[in-house]
Amino acid sequence: MKTIFQKLKYFIVPVAYMLTGLISYGDHFYILPTTLIVCFLTSYFLIGKVKQQMLWAFLPLWLLILIPSLIDMDFKRSILYLIFIPACILLGRWARISHFLPKFICTFLFVIFLGKYGYPSMFLALTDDSKFYVAKPFPTNLVFTNKDKDTVPFDKKITVLDFWNTSCKPCFEKFPYFERISEKYQHPDIAIYSVNIPLKNQGFEERIQVEARLGHSYTTIYGENMKKVQDTLGFNAYPHLIILKDSTIIYSGNFVTGESIYIDNLDRQLQKIIKENGILIPENR
Numbered sequence: 001m002k003t004i005f006q007k008l009k010y011f012i013v014p015v016a017y018m019l020t021g022l023i024s025y026g027d028h029f030y031i032l033p034t035t036l037i038v039c040f041l042t043s044y045f046l047i048g049k050v051k052q053q054m055l056w057a058f059l060p061l062w063l064l065i066l067i068p069s070l071i072d073m074d075f076k077r078s079i080l081y082l083i084f085i086p087a088c089i090l091l092g093r094w095a096r097i098s099h100f101l102p103k104f105i106c107t108f109l110f111v112i113f114l115g116k117y118g119y120p121s122m123f124l125a126l127t128d129d130s131k132f133y134v135a136k137p138f139p140t141n142l143v144f145t146n147k148d149k150d151t152v153p154f155d156k157k158i159t160v161l162d163f164w165n166t167s168c169k170p171c172f173e174k175f176p177y178f179e180r181i182s183e184k185y186q187h188p189d190i191a192i193y194s195v196n197i198p199l200k201n202q203g204f205e206e207r208i209q210v211e212a213r214l215g216h217s218y219t220t221i222y223g224e225n226m227k228k229v230q231d232t233l234g235f236n237a238y239p240h241l242i243i244l245k246d247s248t249i250i251y252s253g254n255f256v257t258g259e260s261i262y263i264d265n266l267d268r269q270l271q272k273i274i275k276e277n278g279i280l281i282p283e284n285r
Contacts, residue, residue: 014061025169033115036088043092139232144221152221157189159244168238177263182218194220
């Protein structure tokens with residue numbers, strides 16, 4: 001039994017990383033701090049042949065994060081893990097010398113800051129969003145309606161479409177932030193819609209009831225069959241953001257790494273588009 005428990009320490013860090021990702025639907029606001037704190041504590045409690053144990057306890061996860069990034073040459077999701085996993089390991093060993101509690105509290109607060117502010121800022125800074133810019137007419141074969149089943153025309157200068165479905169937890173988590181964005185950019189030339197796409201065999205009334213329970217003030221419209229919408233617009237993950245200018249798609253992108261990144265990106269794209277089109281938004285909003 002003792003041998004089994006000794007072996008378990010080699011699985012704590014990767015299990016914490018994967019389990020947090022599963023529970024949080026891939027939200028790095030939770031995954032990054034949890035992983036780093038577990039690295040700190042695991043390193044602190046290692047005894048005996050420390051170097052060998054550290055190799056087996058941390059290297060597999062570090063390589064699991066590094067190798068896909070090297071293959072894709074894309075480090076925007078991994079760079080903070082690659083830097084701060086070794087840093088937290090060293091901090092854990094340093095805490096063994098003396099003053100564990102103050103060092104743990106400082107580390108805890110720092111990794112929370114990284115998850116809340118560091119990760120979104122780094123992700124957006126390293127994202128090449130030029131690939132999301134397109135210029136193609138919005139498909140006329142897609143129909144979107146309001147809750148009274150009246151067709152909603154996309155006839156504003158700028159139209160924002162935030163696609164979601166009722167099985168998407170990250171979609172729900174960003175709704176309060178999305179509401180603030182819709183209030184910030186209230187303007188006669190701008191329309192901002194939350195676009196609900198139905199799940200298989202999901203009735204219209206059920207979708208309206210779900211939206212009503214959310215209790216937000218922004219306008220929700222309803223799309224047709226999920227497969228038709230996804231095939232026509234070319235996406236298959238939620239939430240998905242599409243921005244139209246004069247009924248032409250000029251931006252189509254997906255940021256599923258947490259509500260803060262999605263909303264920060266939406267705010268950034270709107271500021272850019274509004275500036276290009278000379279639309280004035282009052283500063284006090």
